Amino acid sequence: MSAAMFGRRxxxxxxxxxxxxxxxxxxxxxxxxxAHAKAAVPRVLSAHxxxxxxxxxxxxxxxxxxxxxxxxxxxxxxxEPNESLLIARYFGVLxxxxxxxxxxxxxxxxxxxxxxxxxxxxxxxxxxxxxxASLLAGAPPGWTGPPAPLFYLALRGDAVDVVxxxxxxxxxxxxxxxxx
Numbered sequence: 504m505s506a507a508m509f510g511r512r513x514x515x516x517x518x519x520x521x522x523x524x525x526x527x528x529x530x531x532x533x534x535x536x537x538a539h540a541k542a543a544v545p546r547v548l549s550a551h552x553x554x555x556x557x558x559x560x561x562x563x564x565x566x567x568x569x570x571x572x573x574x575x576x577x578x579x580x581x582x583e584p585n586e587s588l589l590i591a592r593y594f595g596v597l598x599x600x601x602x603x604x605x606x607x608x609x610x611x612x613x614x615x616x617x618x619x620x621x622x623x624x625x626x627x628x629x630x631x632x633x634x635x636a637s638l639l640a641g642a643p644p645g646w647t648g649p650p651a652p653l654f655y656l657a658l659r660g661d662a663v664d665v666v667x668x669x670x671x672x673x674x675x676x677x678x679x680x681x682x683x
Contacts, residue, residue, distance in 0.1 A: 522578035535571025547580040564662035590660035610648020617645025
């Protein structure tokens, strides 16, 4: 395991990470879940992208929206690329990571419009789940983004980290927490 990956896993597993986000016009340092609860304003993602990300992550990993997935990804996109904890970095996506995510969200919306006539964020749970699952099989009809399986795996990895990669996440799983 690379030194960068070891550092990333240690930070996320310890549940000690905070993110810098914009709340009520001020930059504050809180957990991703606290940032979500405080309605943090995205600094890098557009409001539509944050909504799309929240819906996709919630479809993949229930609880991801409330755990602050959009706030987490937004904060990591605002960070220096060599300090980013995004899974995309470890999958070999080259910075700036913003381009990967923006292209993925645009591709997801294009696929949703081609198959369901509306944006992904507007889809009900069942068609959203079907479309998200189709990303693993390759590019669904209308897809215009990066390799669809890579986009799915990167976002799912980030969602799993945010939901289950903390002490509280271990407790939800009924697994004793032991820092490594």
